[in-house]
Amino acid sequence: MKLEINNLNCGYAGKNIVRDISFAMETGEILCILGPNGVGKTTLFKTILGFLPRQQGEVLLDGTDVGSWPRKKLAKMMAYVPQAHNMPFPFSVMDVVVMGRTAHLDTLASPGKKDYKIAEETIESLEMGYLKDSSYTEISGGERQMVLIARALAQQPKILVMDEPTSNLDFGNQTRVLNQINKLKERDIGIIMTSHFPDHAFLCSSKVVLMQKGKIYHIGDSKDTVTEENLRKTYGIEVKITSVKNTAGHEVKTCVAMIN
Template identity: 50%
Template sequence: MSTEALLRAEHLAFGYGARIVGAEVSFALQAGEVLCLLGPNGSGKTTLFKTLLGLLPARAGRVLVDGLDVARWSRARLARTIAYVPQAHAALFPFTVREVVLMGRASRLRPFAAPGRADHAVAEAALASLGIAHLGPRIYTEISGGERQLALVARALAGEPRLLVMDEPTASLDFGNQVQVLAQIRRLARDGLGVILSTHDPDHAFLCADRVALLHRGRLAALGPPSETVTSESLRRLYGVEVAVVPLAGQGRSVCTPVLP
């Protein structure tokens, strides 16, 4: 890994207008690393992501990519470097999956330019890399939730970014589709992408994350490897419930089980 972090947040404060949602958040993300952000509703995860993406200005501190302050970057440059993967959703118009993925090339095109042969080739490669090339001609609104989520990942990859920001990419997916999406996240990191994702399931941190950041009331409560960060005590402080973190024999990871009162 490079000595210079791909993404770095330094003493970051974020919020809306005069309302500060979070402050003094600092972390670094290397290329090829998955950072999992855990936190309850209202802890500031989405607002933090919007600030990293440049959709909201930092209220204090700064966001760096390759050591450069992105506040000085154009929107186009930022969009070519950092791609956003939202939660799966149903589009309003009956685009094909191929057309949805091709939309990811927008950051690489000149204003009002139409996608060319090279852009179509990149979109097809993104579909193939996720094993969903067969979905290309299907209507996006008619495929399953898991397939839509993978299509959104392919759309992000079509922009050829170096960093993926993923807001609860497994939300509303069934168990099998969750595993499939998490496996693809690990594969993308192995290919050299930096990935930061949020989730409400601490088990996902053990499955795909290199490091975990716990966000509580807009502050970082902990940051480190899953085995050191996701503990019964830290989850109790984070969510206000008792949780047993049970090691799996021979697996090198643990699972989290809530303890009912």
């Protein structure tokens, strides 16, 4: 499946925040959007998902504009993982994940055996089976983030939209979440994610979008887009890019901020 964003303008109450955004991606790809705070990354996501009305432009899935689609139909194709989510009640992890099946249920219907089976299989596929009976409110931040990913995957979407999936996580949990994101593209799911860390683009993205002042500054693969010059223009700081070898002996690029 192909997602195309054409000349999209986004904003709130008539105020334009994001302008003339265009890019395309297919299932099996990971697209990482980088940019400083306030450039409109979350606003862009909410517009793509239909949470905010468009001011201009198109959101196409396999050439069809989704603007007139019912919410449930769109939810079967695209799922959302927010930056953070606080449950008001102590639901179990299994109950939170099975909530992702809502798009597939009739109005007022309760999840059935099939829905719980899909939720359990999703939990197991993310190596989280030990958590399924735990209370969502009592697990760690990294575990909660994985539960939100599981809930989104239980929708069985073709496109997964992830808004800063590693925000507020420690270094170890960031790495674990990124490893799982890399595995997801092997399921032929398209992933759009934002991050504040350029290294994440090297670690897991197929394409990178750099945003600045509500517009796309550069788009392309990570090695051509995440450069010292582009990062300096995007974030206003000096950056050096170097390479290290991972445990498999492969070179991995990393960014180092130059602090005086």
